[in-house]
Amino acid sequence: MSTPPNPSKTAGHSAAKTAAEKSVATVAMGWLHTAKFLTTAPQLHFLPELNVPEIAFVGRSNAGKSTCINTLTQQKQLAFASKKPGRTQHINLFSLGKQGIMDAVLTDLPGYGYAAVPKQDKIRWQQVMANYLVSRENLMGIVLMCDPRHGMTELDEILLEVIRPRVEEGLKFLIVLTKSDKLTRAEATKVLSITKLQAGGGDVMLFSAPKRQGIEEVAQLLYQWAHPEGKKALPANAIAITEIEEEVPPEFPEN
Numbered sequence: 442m443s444t445p446p447n448p449s450k451t452a453g454h455s456a457a458k459t460a461a462e463k464s465v466a467t468v469a470m471g472w473l474h475t476a477k478f479l480t481t482a483p484q485l486h487f488l489p490e491l492n493v494p495e496i497a498f499v500g501r502s503n504a505g506k507s508t509c510i511n512t513l514t515q516q517k518q519l520a521f522a523s524k525k526p527g528r529t530q531h532i533n534l535f536s537l538g539k540q541g542i543m544d545a546v547l548t549d550l551p552g553y554g555y556a557a558v559p560k561q562d563k564i565r566w567q568q569v570m571a572n573y574l575v576s577r578e579n580l581m582g583i584v585l586m587c588d589p590r591h592g593m594t595e596l597d598e599i600l601l602e603v604i605r606p607r608v609e610e611g612l613k614f615l616i617v618l619t620k621s622d623k624l625t626r627a628e629a630t631k632v633l634s635i636t637k638l639q640a641g642g643g644d645v646m647l648f649s650a651p652k653r654q655g656i657e658e659v660a661q662l663l664y665q666w667a668h669p670e671g672k673k674a675l676p677a678n679a680i681a682i683t684e685i686e687e688e689v690p691p692e693f694p695e696n
């Protein structure tokens with residue numbers, strides 16, 4: 442009697458595994474593609490309280506955050522909505538969820554460190570951001586964009602310090618090294634290992650919009666954050682997506 446082949450050693454199995462992995466990536470990309478503008482606010486206390494997981498994107502101005510959000514959501518203009526007059530220093534929320542049922546939120550926190558911004562505005566914005574990162578109750582993950590040619594800057598380090606207590610309590614954390622197409626393979630390997638040491642237990646991934654590197658990996662990680670233990674989306678308390686009206690006029694200068 443012949444022994445049945447060990448499935449883990451057959452070519453068929455590895456092909457099937459690849460297909461399974463691909464299907465997870467497809468689900469994650471489909472989920473991110475549902476992103477829609479939800480609301481914008483100048484400060485934490487103007488944001489609606491939400492009972493779905495929220496994932497915040499942060500980073501220095503020009504780090505590639507808008508491009509990364511647009512690439513992940515496969516929408517050309519979504520994050521550039523955050524650069525419209527009246528929203529550049531706002532917290533911008535995008536809903537996610539299939540069939541019009543919101544099961545998570547992406548938050549775009551405007552970039553910091555832009556040299557041309559007056560000092561008072563910088564300080565005010567850092568306070569708004571710190572307040573959001575420390576106090577937003579449904580915040581479950583943070584994605585920090587970093588241009589690997591500049592590495593982690595002082596402001597990035599401060600941000601890490603601010604969120605450290607929450608990361609220790611289980612907040613998810615990912616550093617995305619953007620524009621990796623600008624690096625040689627050796628540079629990419631080096632910056633990846635250095636950043637892993639700085640990430641304090643968080644994940645680190647290389648990302649390039651034009652080379653389409655890291656897109657599915659980041660998408661899958663965010664999907665897993667929002668849907669832990671392979672649980673289906675749609676929590677019992679899921680709410681229907683409608684754009685929330687802007688009640689609060691912008692209070693602060695935009696530049």
Ligand code: GDP
Nearest residue numbers: 502503504505506507508552619620649650651
């Ligand atoms: P933000 O200020 O962090 O939102 O940055 P943007 O997304 O506006 O990008 C800043 C600049 O970097 C723009 O000129 C983008 O075209 C460029 N950029 C963003 N992502 C990439 C990337 O993956 N590769 C390359 N080569 N350039 C990028």
